[in-house]
Amino acid sequence: MKKIISNKILLIxxxxxxxxxxxxDIVYSDLVWSDEFNTNGAVNSSNWFHQTQxxxxxxxxxxxxxxxxxxxxxxxxxxxxLNIVAKKEPYTDQGITKQYTSAxxxxxxxxxxxxxxxxxxxxxxxxTWPAIxxxxxxxxxxxxxxxxxxxxxxxxxxxxxxxxxxxxxxSQSINYIxxxxxxxxxxxxxxxxxxxxxxxxxNNYHIYSLNWSPFEMSFLLDxxxxxxxxxxxxxxxxxxxxxxxYILLDIAMGGFAGTINSNxxxxxxxxxxxxxxxxxxxxxxxxxxxxxxxxTVTNNSVELLLNANDNSGVVAYNIxxxxxxxxxxxxxxVQKSVVINGLSPSTYYMFSVSASDLAGNNFVxxxxxxxxxxxxxxxxxxxxxxxxxxxxxxxFSTGYxxxxxxxxxxxxxxFELLDTDRVGVVAYLWKQSPFSEVQMTNVSGNIFTKxxxxxxxxxxxxxxxxxAYAGGLSVTKYFSYVVGNTCALSVxxxxxxxxxxxxxxxxxxxxxxxxxxxxxxxxxxLLGNMVLKTTxxxxxxxxxxxxxxxxxxxAFSGIEKNTKKIIIN
Numbered sequence: 001m002k003k004i005i006s007n008k009i010l011l012i013x014x015x016x017x018x019x020x021x022x023x024x025d026i027v028y029s030d031l032v033w034s035d036e037f038n039t040n041g042a043v044n045s046s047n048w049f050h051q052t053q054x055x056x057x058x059x060x061x062x063x064x065x066x067x068x069x070x071x072x073x074x075x076x077x078x079x080x081x082l083n084i085v086a087k088k089e090p091y092t093d094q095g096i097t098k099q100y101t102s103a104x105x106x107x108x109x110x111x112x113x114x115x116x117x118x119x120x121x122x123x124x125x126x127x128t129w130p131a132i133x134x135x136x137x138x139x140x141x142x143x144x145x146x147x148x149x150x151x152x153x154x155x156x157x158x159x160x161x162x163x164x165x166x167x168x169x170x171s172q173s174i175n176y177i178x179x180x181x182x183x184x185x186x187x188x189x190x191x192x193x194x195x196x197x198x199x200x201x202x203n204n205y206h207i208y209s210l211n212w213s214p215f216e217m218s219f220l221l222d223x224x225x226x227x228x229x230x231x232x233x234x235x236x237x238x239x240x241x242x243x244x245x246y247i248l249l250d251i252a253m254g255g256f257a258g259t260i261n262s263n264x265x266x267x268x269x270x271x272x273x274x275x276x277x278x279x280x281x282x283x284x285x286x287x288x289x290x291x292x293x294x295x296t297v298t299n300n301s302v303e304l305l306l307n308a309n310d311n312s313g314v315v316a317y318n319i320x321x322x323x324x325x326x327x328x329x330x331x332x333x334v335q336k337s338v339v340i341n342g343l344s345p346s347t348y349y350m351f352s353v354s355a356s357d358l359a360g361n362n363f364v365x366x367x368x369x370x371x372x373x374x375x376x377x378x379x380x381x382x383x384x385x386x387x388x389x390x391x392x393x394x395x396f397s398t399g400y401x402x403x404x405x406x407x408x409x410x411x412x413x414x415f416e417l418l419d420t421d422r423v424g425v426v427a428y429l430w431k432q433s434p435f436s437e438v439q440m441t442n443v444s445g446n447i448f449t450k451x452x453x454x455x456x457x458x459x460x461x462x463x464x465x466x467x468a469y470a471g472g473l474s475v476t477k478y479f480s481y482v483v484g485n486t487c488a489l490s491v492x493x494x495x496x497x498x499x500x501x502x503x504x505x506x507x508x509x510x511x512x513x514x515x516x517x518x519x520x521x522x523x524x525x526l527l528g529n530m531v532l533k534t535t536x537x538x539x540x541x542x543x544x545x546x547x548x549x550x551x552x553x554x555a556f557s558g559i560e561k562n563t564k565k566i567i568i569n
Contacts, residue, residue, distance in 0.1 A: 023225040023472055024211040024218050025329040026314050026358070028115040028277040035274050037082045043075055049106040050075070051248075053143025058096045063255035064129070067091045068104040075103035080272065086128055086251040087266040100260070104250035106145040107274075110137040112244045114278035115211045122166050122177075123267035124202045127260030129168055129252040130269045132208050134161040134245040146246060156187035159240035163219065164208040166201065168256040175201050177208070179219035181229050185237045194219060194227020194439050196426060205272060214316075214358070215329050217241065224424045224470050232326065232342075232435040247274065279358070285311045286361035287332075292353045292368040295337060296392070299345040300432065300462070301478070302372045303392065306336045308355040308363060320352045320367075339392045341478070342433035346376045384486060385501045385564065387418070387513075392464065394474030397421065400465070401513060403499045404481040410453045411483055414499055415465040415476065417446040422469040432462035432478050440465070447515060457484040486563070498560045502553075505567035508544040516557040523566070524552045543568060 035047045050070035055061065060068070066086065068074075074085050086102040122130045135141070136158030140151040160182035169176055178195035186192050198206050198221055209220040216230035231238040251269055254260055287310040295303030308315045310332045317336065318327050330336030343349065354366040389399035398418040405412045417425055427440040427448035440448035448465070455461065464478045500514035512518060518538040523546070524530050531551070534541055538555070546568055554563045 023220075023468070023470075024115075024213070025215055026113075026211070026213040026279075028113075028211070028279055030278055030280045031275060032111070032114070032278045032280065033109045033276040035082070037077045037080055037271065037273065040078055041076060042072060043077060043082065043105065047108055049108055049145035051104045051106050051143055051145065052093065054094050054096065055142070058094070060252065060255075062252070064252045064257075065098060065254040065260075066100040066102045066252060067093050067096075067098045068250065069093065069101050070103075071101065074101050075105060082249075082271040084130075084249060084251055084269045084271070085266055086123070086253055086268075088260075088264050100253045102251045102253060104248065107247035108145060109276070110146065110244040110246040111276055111278065112242070113212050113214060114276055115209060116163065116247065117207055117209045117273070117275045117277075118163070118249075119205055119207045119272040120164075121203075121205045121270045122201045123251065123269055124166070124174055125261065125264060125267045127167070127254050127257050127264065128267055129255070129257035130164075130166050131162065131248070131250055131252070132164040133248050134163065134210075135159070135248060136240060137244040137246055156182045157184050157236070157240055159183060159243070159245065160187075161210065161212075161217065161241070161245060162193075163210045167258075169195070170258060173197055175199070177201070177221070179210075179227050181217065181241075183238055183240055185231075191436075191438070192229055194426075194428070196221050196226040198222075205270075212241065213329060214242070215327055225468055225473075226426050227428075227439070228437075228468075230437075233324075234327075249274075279312070281312070283312050283357055283359035283361065285357075287315050287355045287357055287363045290315075290355040290363040290365070290368065292370055294370055294372050296339075297372050297374060298478075299375050300343050301339055301341045301392075302343060302349060302351070302374065304338045304340065304351060304353065304370065306330060306338060306353060306355070307334070309333050310357045312357050312359070314358055316356050316358060318354045318356070321349055337393055341435060343374050345374050348373045384481065385499065387501060387503055388477065390477040392475050392477055393466075394472060396474055396476075400467070400476055401501050402465075402476070402479060403501060404479070405499060406455075406457075406484045406486075409455050409457065409483075410451050411455050411461065411481070412449060412451045413440075413463060414443075414447065414449045415440070415467075416448070417467050419446075419474075422446070422467070424470045426468050428466045428468065430464040430466055430475070430478075432464070437466070443515065455483045459483050498555060498557045498562050500555045500562060500564075502564075502566070504565075505569045506543065507569055508542065510541050510543055510553070510566065512539050512541070512555060514555070514557070516560070518555050518557055520556040522554045522556075524554070525549070 052068050084103050091101045118132050137146045138150050138153040139158035140154050162180040164177050166177050175197045180193040211218045218225045218228045287308040290308040293305045295305045306317050313332045315330045351370040352367045355363040385403040387401045389396045401416040403414040425446050428437050429450045440450040462478045462480050464476045466475045498516045502512050520535045521538050523532040551566050553566045
């Protein structure tokens, strides 16, 4: 089908593309493989293979109940769209009768590194499980297109990349889609995942994308990154994604997708196109103007500031210290900040940094040696709440608000992005050591929270937050918090603590921010005497009559209250 696109739509696509490019580490721009589904009838057999062979035991994995078939009624092209159709119908194949049919297509094309875009509209019927995903070309799965020739590796060691799955997340909204990585380090109910709500999946087409580089895998919905997988240590356990993978398109039925409605008859996943991009230019020029220096140093981290030029537009930096090696990508001519976390206090570190391009051309004077010594651990109290503008990646204009609250052995961590010019904000909680990333829950606006469970009272935890949004990302500094600490000199015993924040120290006024309504505020001196009480203007309190010094401020919201230390200058 010829697709006539107006100038307005072209501008929108350009806008989305620019957003996409600004968020990923490497931009892939050369179309190397695609199917536009322009010829009506059966799917293009040069591009796709119908996988129909049942696994051992006669049933598909995850307790699914469908037969995958090569029937024209389950997969066909019509009007410029690939139709993958799941149907309720008795069907006997390989000596087994099932009550549902569908299609599972393997691409006959496999690739390593690049970007894949799939524009599709999904079924949302109860019990349907549409998926756009990839498996390692080396997967040992009888019946797969590549298995007979290349199938040397069992799942999950082959690596599985779920670009989009829908229908298997009962606690989420009907418009929720998720991307997941399955590796030997985490598979099945893998912790390596991120999801997002799309706009009206049943009636709208969306573009589901993966940007896959040697350094990280970023998943995008309509050009906006919502999850990035970048393990600190890349080996066969965490990163089997250094080999070719192929594309799968299917709708499974039942199993993890839950009960199929008794009135179900059929539904379709409609796919407008599948496109794969790589960079095909033969690069023979090595990077130039490579510089490296030390940035911010803390008791457990060192920032490296790297820059180089390369005609390809991308520079790869290889960093070695001790027995550890990490690799990252940067944009040519743009300073790259790399924060090395999990270091020891009061320790000397030597970093060897080399620059190359993706074709393996090395900077002529590699490596550059950098030296840094981490300071001793500060004796300053850890932080419970406040505001900041400090970033270890990206920038904050207005800043962010943070809060840590212990309940039992759980710690609730809340961050709010105060920058008002960010669109499509999602937040990920970063654990400093060992590094991990998990998506936070959106409370309202740009307020996000995550509760970490089973903590030890008195232990110190270190967390930061990555805010991702259309056009880029910004990462807060790491905050240290002692589990169980309220960061006040004296706090009344209470099981219900509201979260409120203010800058410290203060002068004539204290401005309180909270997602709760503050009914009353009381301020006490360190002898326990109340020196101020107000039930009006509780968000901006005049303290100009109080002497300089340290006080305790208590905020009340209904039956809840919380007390914090405040310093008046």
